[in-house]
Amino acid sequence: MYVASSEEHPSVALRVIKASHSANPAFRTALGYRVENARHALSPYVAGLLDFDLERTTPWIATEYHEGIPLRSLVETHGPLPAEALRPLALALAQGLADLHAGHRTHAALSPDTILITRRGALLSDIGFEWAAAEIGPLSNQGFAAPEGRAAPAVDVYAWAAVLVWAVGGKSVAEEIDRLPLQLRGLAEACLREDPALRPTSDDLVRLLGGPASPAPWPSDLVGLLNRQAEQATRALAAASPRRKRGKGVLLASGSAALALILVAAGVLLWPFSEEEPVSSEEDTTPALITDAGCLDDPGFPPPEGPIDEFDATYLAFSPDGDLLAVNSYNHGLTLWDWRAGEEIARPLAEIDQGVFTFAPVGCQLEVTTYDQFPQSDLRHTVATTVDIPSGEIRDYLGPQSERVLTGLTEPRSVYSFAYSPSGERAIINLRRDLNMEGRHPSTGIIDLDTGEVVETWDQEETDAFLYARYLDEERLIAISGRTLEVRQASTGRREQTIRNSTSPRIDLLEGEEIVYAAQDRILRWDLEAGTEVDSFPVPDYADMEEHTDHSVSNLRVDTELGLLHFSYVVVPNPSGGGEAPPPGSDRRFPNHGYLWDLETGEEVGDEDIASRPMDFHPDGEAIASIGPEGDVRILDPETFEVIDTLS
Template sequence: MHPLAPSDPTRVGPYRLIALLGAGGMGRVYLGLDRRGRPAAVKVVRAEHAYEPAFRARFADELDLARRAQSENVPRVYDADAKAETPWMATEYVMGPSLQHLIETTGPLPEHSAVHLARGVAQALVGLHAGGLTHRDLKPANVMVSPHGARVIDFGIARALVDGHSPEHGKTVGTPGYMAPETGRGEQTGPPADVFALGGVLTWALTGQGPFGAGHPSTVLYRSENLAPELGRVPENLRPLIAACLDKDPARRPTAVQLLQALGGPAPHEPTAARWLPPAPASAVDAIGNAYRARVVFGDRSRRGRGLLTGASVVVALILLGGFGLWALDGPLPREDEDPVAAEPSTEPEPATREVCDPTEHLAPEFTEAAASEPTIPSVSFRVRTSFSHDGSVLAVAGDQGVALWDWENETELALIESLGERSDTRPHFSPNDCLLAWGTEDGALVYSLETGELTTYAEGRDISDTLFSLDGTVLTVADRGFDSEGSVYDIDLESGETLLVYERSSNRRFLARSPDGEHLAGLSGSGSPSVWETEVGRRIFDQLSGERGLGVNLELLGDGELLFPHEDGPFHYDFLEGSGAGWVIEPEFEDEDEEVNGSLTDFVFNPEADRLYAVFMEDPDDEGFAAATLSIWEYSAGDHPAEATSIDPQIEVLPLRFGVHPGGEVVSAIQPDSETILILDADDLRELQRLG
């Protein structure tokens, strides 16, 4: 749930809009209130589609179908206007996350919860099919989880928004993995296709994985048409029923009525989420309702406040309220008993706007005065991250007491930005011109001007796990890992604070990576699963549900479609642009054939300038806290493909973790837990060069 941007409408039809719920390539969805205060999800079509007569006609047809799709488990259509300048539709607002978001953030559901959910979806399908309708795009993202049970959304309007042209033009409606084989072949589909999709949805709820795995859409589609579903992790007593739903022959699948009966009949209307969900998912569902109530209570108050600000207060109003959680005031407004003249802005000239900053010189006095006499790690927990400036001269060391800036070559501490937030496991990032430093906290994304000391907080109050600057330094991409509907990856304009783009299905992302050309963004979930999006439109083009969560960043976009992400046996290489479905695990090699790697992959990083890949494997600690570990280095481009990378013997006797790569590739930083120091290592073989802190 995002605050409205200045470019968002404040009213659509009879609905007053109070928040942005989401956005996609075809439109935006807002939280609106009617004249009685009843909430609604208001879907507004993008202007460019409003000028297509054929689109408007099909939009009107689909609205008519959507109004017919009324059942207890399908949100009601309250109102719509297909003839408006920008067509819109208002439906019942479901106070809960999508099943996709819920499972990604809290994990698979126990059998009784998943069956309760499936009964609600089956009940919705019974009503749709009885009315002569089919959903055609049932999937976890289109099943909302409310405190009372499942609600099926995006019926009817889905066809107008998903396929932009009529079916005669060869477009297939559906999502690989949940799309029935006959749909993928372009054949006539009906209710059996919805039953097939429900089998996939129930598999996802129980296991966190679709029945035909993940990968490129064409690969998943091939599996669904030709291979048996993967049901090994499904409870044994449910496998026959789900297998029947996923039968390749639609005639052999059960009807929605038969499926509902097999699941136990219509789901009861539960009063609270805690009655049928475990604590973690129940809390995630309740968080949506809490966010709604907070928005309704405080949203009106902020709007009224804007009308009271005039004259000299206009600039303050724009800074304080004009963007997504933007807060750029240096201090509080003066009290009434203070001298107003003393509170006026300084007439001293601001530092010149620089195209490029020198992070060893252009530093605010309050930062340099706080610096220690020698490099000191600003953390008591030693959950520390490091990052080099883009010119390579400064190493930023982030911990729970702030960020220290070190001249690593001369072994001096230049500056200290104190107490940036409680979290100490997010990476600091320099802007491309080295003038700004960004850092994610539990209270928003903090962006400091290194020269002036000015702090701007974006996405204030949100739990931000990672940040990235755009290549031109004008946009900040943040990973918001909140458990409500607002938790996602989105772009924020640094000047206005406006949310520019919300990436499709991007909840629960812990780390971010950008391709060298800036055209793709990758995100790693808390469970180690990567996704890739197109940065221009935010469309998700790759998703892998399996991975290993480690101590480091464990995610690399190398360019030309190459992606490295964690696998327990080693870094996994996949070409998401080629989308062949094949990939390679890069595994350690030993001279002694009997020698084995210790444990599973814990950390890795790629050094493109030195053509080196570094990885750490570690076993679980023993009772005394000791763990065996293996360190590997590869010359990445030495073979015909990544799996043939040449191993190099590491020349280091201690264990390095949480690597940082110098932009010139000449050195690598790492944390040495035993001695609580930062290591500067030679890029070729990780030979120790310096020990700081």
């Protein structure tokens, strides 16, 4: 869905019809008839039609804009609706259908996708398109359509019951109807009768639910979630309206006024986009939640207070533009550096996890893992946090779990991994499995970085608690789970390829279909397409750890321009093996080991002093950043590996 504005309407919901539909004369005829009738469909429970133009090559329809969340997104992201929300939902939908049926209209495609949950209540947010589609082909609400498969009031009543059942469990009617409260179950069973003549009418539903009347308010935790979503949408609209980014706006002429199109975080997707989207030729593909600016243009964070007294760095990475070096300091948290000037410019977060963090491929944003003490939880759980450096905005992502964790009503789950897609338009986030609900709730979700919403989740049978993931391209990623590497489809999680014998939750990508990963006593360079080993680099001591020690990989990086491969790991005493408990502090207190190889010859280069702890390669080959044995950060010459500067 687009959000658009005109002189007459500050905000409207704009649906642009897909070319494959609009090219069908039968569809255009049906759409024109349905939309004309919809102009007079007045109901507080149905989004009103405001304007349309069906004569254009790309037809569009403008309806009232309501801040809210589609029912499907709400349930799939935050879990089944609480029992207190079902009756208000049932009454609002019944009254919306009754208003339509009173005007001799039908919805014909009622489903969780066409229901909007707003702060004021539930709303039928679809008008016109689905009705027209039902005239020329199969109904699009599979799983909610009545057996007779026609556009009729009795079909809407059947779908009303199917939607309620789905809302309490996210599954089919046959699997979930017993989860409905008793006062609604009998009514739903009557609506689901095979013979449409035996089903109650929508007027019967309203009467049996105590209406006509205003539905009761939503429960407090749902109100809180909707308030937060509305605030985000309001900020997005405010940010987009006064200064639209190039390529994000276009004028669509209509009969009464021009609609200025604004692509913002609307949180709703009800109609298919045109395959020829109406955007200007100056295309800006930077997602809305990533600022389109360089890292040193105008940082949104204040300068640091005081100098670095003792760095004790644990991880580092260059920004995509190469101008900034981000360093995690055990003593000072996330620090940002103009590395050429040797100047620290900001400290956005005082504490982050000491593991890997990742820059987005566009703009200047990075994702780190932070800790959060959720209500009624004795443990500190990890959260995915993005730090947008030009804007100074910090956002936490819960992934595919309910926001009820923020109020203590649901047990939180820690984040295991977060990865940006190559375009930066999406990210995948993986959580600890939902053990309390026997894995019913998804652990893996895809985030749209234009909206911040989870737009896709993986089915449970496809979801393993992998520890690390990287996108191979926009459609595929590679995930590490246990001792296997798995190439999966990003949208569904379906496995396409499995590679066994992985011994580290780290991986890096080369050009084409090649990867590098740890496999016992070697680092393997592997061709995914051919399914064969290209090269290997021995690490005998990594696999030959003593039983009383534990070890974890601190870095695995490859740079084909410089022709270098780096691998490092840290050895931590394991009390269960007879050693003493490790003291608090960073990993510089423990033995660190590393290797730096020439990719072409396989020979080791540099020395243990520069390779034992994490390093990163400048994207243009200008320098190498390396953490020294004592936690100092060094800038190295990429050819001689001599120290040319030290950050402090």
